Amino acid sequence: MGTGEAENGAGPGPPGTPDQGRPGSLWAPLRRRLFRALWIAQLVANTGTWMQIVGAQWLMGDLGGGAFSIALVQTATTLPVFLLVVPAGALGDILDRRHLLLVSQVITFTGAAALAALTATGVTTQALLLGLSALMAVGQAFSTPAFQAIQPELVGREEIPQAALLNGANGNLARAVGPALGGVLIALSGPAATFALNAASFLGVIAVLFAWRRPPDHRPLGAEYIHDAIRAGARYVRSAPSFGAVLACTVTFAFFASGMWALLPALARGPLGLGAGGYGTLLGAVGLGAIAGAFTLPRFGGRLGRNTIVASATVSYAVMMAVIGTAGNLAVVIAALFLSGMTWIAVLSTLGASSLLLLPEWTRARALAYYQLAFMGGQAIGALVWGALAGRAGLAVAFLLPAAVLVLSTPIGLRRVPLPTAHLDMRQARHFPEPPSDLASHEGPVLIVIEWCVPPENAAAFAAAMRPVGQARRRTGATMWGLFRDMEDPNVFVETFTVATAYEHLRQHFERGTIRDRELQDRALALVSPGTRPHVRHLIWSYAALPGPGAEGPELRSIASLLRPR
16 A cells, blocks of 8 residues: 555646736635635625624623623534534535535525514514524534635635635625624614625525536545544544644634634623624724735735744734723724734634645545634633633633733644644645455455565664654554564564555545655655565455355445546
8 A cells, every 4th residue: 555656636726727826916816716706705695694793692682681691692603513513524525515515505594584584573582593593503514614625626726825815804804894784784773684684695605606517526436424434534633733733723712712702792882882883893893904914914924934923913812802801992992903803814814724735635624624623612612611701700801811821822832733834735646556456345444564674774764754654544544553673574664554444445545645645655665675665465354244256236346447437
């Protein structure tokens, strides 16, 4: 398995799409027609969503809810994502992503339309408000990993950081406009109008997705079962330390930073004494700051490393949180919110772009589901914790405590778990030699044994080089991996790993390898004895049920027939 040559997969951009614009230009992705159409449609939908959030939080106050109940609105909009995003990510890798996105948008539209109708008739309760907000979050759970995963299909690889910034600016432009519109609508017509316009805003996204003629996915071995896909995604995340560093930064930032978003409505209604329009102005300041950050970051991103950007922006955000929670002066709070928007987009766009660049196509949606799990879970739990703290100790403490922890923990955390800075080529690469021709006729488990001949002077370096190779085996399907040295012949190293099924091992051969994995393997190959090649053997579990004479079915098809395009 994986000890020979490699065959490069498709290039970084969508097939047939020329690279346009300068790689460093913020606007380059918008020159691509499909990205532009979807970006505009999402801007409208995101604006409607922010109008909805303002309306829901304000309606909760009108229904008699206090600071804790208002914070529960954010929990209702994030907790379903936390619970469902992992299976949703697996579906995003085994189903057509366009179809999945269409279904998710219909679910969200249904929840918004139902909430608008119930609120207009005056029958909405706190429970109904939270329940329908959660239903819309279900649609978001199924759409978020797939939306992120299709970005490399819409733009070139070199444009992914710019696309991440533009998508962040999209949401934050909506955050600047939506709350203000929401506040005006609440003052003129009540919260029901915000819910109705939010429902209508999803129609544009549905129209763009419906018109998109996405090429069919090429899965030589067919789609995975959902439970197998979930396990494969979890196994990949456990064995990808670079992606794990991104997740650690994300969950820490989301948990402590969520306090500002969860408690801002209570701050507006309480110490600042603002109405719905004033609350919309506060959120608008954050959105405008995020837009300014999207324009500013490309100028410094090339000179500053990812770790420097995330660390400095996180500390700055924490300082702004402390100012917002204690200032008491509206002008100071608005200025601090503007700066917090700049730092918010700097952190999240850097982490989001890092995630996309670190993931191969075959597992992109399910791994990004863990990114969303970290972000939404941190927000949901953080909102609950800081809302409860505000109810017991007051708003000022609930702003100051997470801000202080962010300032103290950020330098330590990034020193212990730094973000990756090297370029990793995650394009598909097919490894040779071919597996045994009858491997597909068995079920498994499969044991792969590879003998490496290594001169004694290279032994220590070879053992070190094989550790990341072992991680690559696990990422692509291995359940156990080990490296042993022959006690009788010290020149011989034996690598072993097991895979649950023969089909899972075939996916390692034909679907899951990357150029990065090949590079790791080539480092080990450079240390073997001159003129030798690793010897590979495939062993099937001796008690596995073997097909009898004359048996028919897909399990007896040859590998060549399995890989024939369908």
